[in-house]
Amino acid sequence: MTEGKTISVVIVDDHQIFRTGLRAELGPELEVVGEAATVDEAVETILRERPEVVLLDVHLPGGDGGGGAEVIRRVSGRSDPGVTRFLALSVSDAADDVVSVIRAGARGYLTKASSGAEVTAAVASVHSGDAVFSPRLAGFVLDAFGTGSGETAGDDDELDRLTEREQEVMRMIARGYAYKEVAAELFLSVKTVETHVSKVLRKLQLSNRHELTAWALSRRLL
Numbered sequence: 742m743t744e745g746k747t748i749s750v751v752i753v754d755d756h757q758i759f760r761t762g763l764r765a766e767l768g769p770e771l772e773v774v775g776e777a778a779t780v781d782e783a784v785e786t787i788l789r790e791r792p793e794v795v796l797l798d799v800h801l802p803g804g805d806g807g808g809g810a811e812v813i814r815r816v817s818g819r820s821d822p823g824v825t826r827f828l829a830l831s832v833s834d835a836a837d838d839v840v841s842v843i844r845a846g847a848r849g850y851l852t853k854a855s856s857g858a859e860v861t862a863a864v865a866s867v868h869s870g871d872a873v874f875s876p877r878l879a880g881f882v883l884d885a886f887g888t889g890s891g892e893t894a895g896d897d898d899e900l901d902r903l904t905e906r907e908q909e910v911m912r913m914i915a916r917g918y919a920y921k922e923v924a925a926e927l928f929l930s931v932k933t934v935e936t937h938v939s940k941v942l943r944k945l946q947l948s949n950r951h952e953l954t955a956w957a958l959s960r961r962l963l
Contacts, residue, residue, distance in 0.1 A: 747769075766858075766860070771861055780804030780812055787816050796860070798829075799833055810842050829843075833852075834875070848872055855875065871954075873917050907940060910937040911957065941953070
């Protein structure tokens with residue numbers, strides 16, 4: 742993100758106390774331009790403000806009962822693709838909830854146990870085109886979006902291009918871990934992790950973490 746430029750955000754949640762608390766915890770690089778508590782309010786606010794990222798709860802009153810997924814579908818049907826990106830932020834870690842909003846078009850999913858700093862970083866990642874998931878939720882996405890083709894790591898020529906260490910880093914990055922978390926887990930420096938990620942993306946001819954996550958999910962590598 743260019744220095745000094747903020748990312749416009751709309752917060753959608755039916756609990757005002759949560760919206761107020763989250764707003765106070767977000768970093769200065771995010772500018773909250775609107776809030777909404779229901780499906781209909783969310784659609785109206787998003788279409789009016791055209792934020793770059795929406796922090797969206799899964800369970801919302803109003804509309805046709807489709808919650809956050811309904812918001813995404815209705816906005817996507819009335820707005821230019823790619824104008825607004827959605828990041829689900831919910832207390833729920835149920836597989837059905839995760840899958841429903843990802844199928845609708847959300848770029849990621851965090852639980853409300855995430856800190857303000859984690860949410861801020863996730864918004865920046867989603868804004869830049871990456872996919873972000875709380876690590877333990879990646880398996881739900883894998884189950885829902887795997888190709889079912891029976892491919893395995895040993896059968897994948899593309900995977901053979903990566904060293905064993907690069908494969909370890911690739912899997913953690915694809916699951917949504919931050920560079921610092923990968924470094925701590927694998928006893929590496931952050932700079933070394935960054936180097937490995939650059940090599941992985943180059944070898945696989947991918948552009949970013951979002952594409953890497955999709956690549957790994959399609960091959961059932963997570």
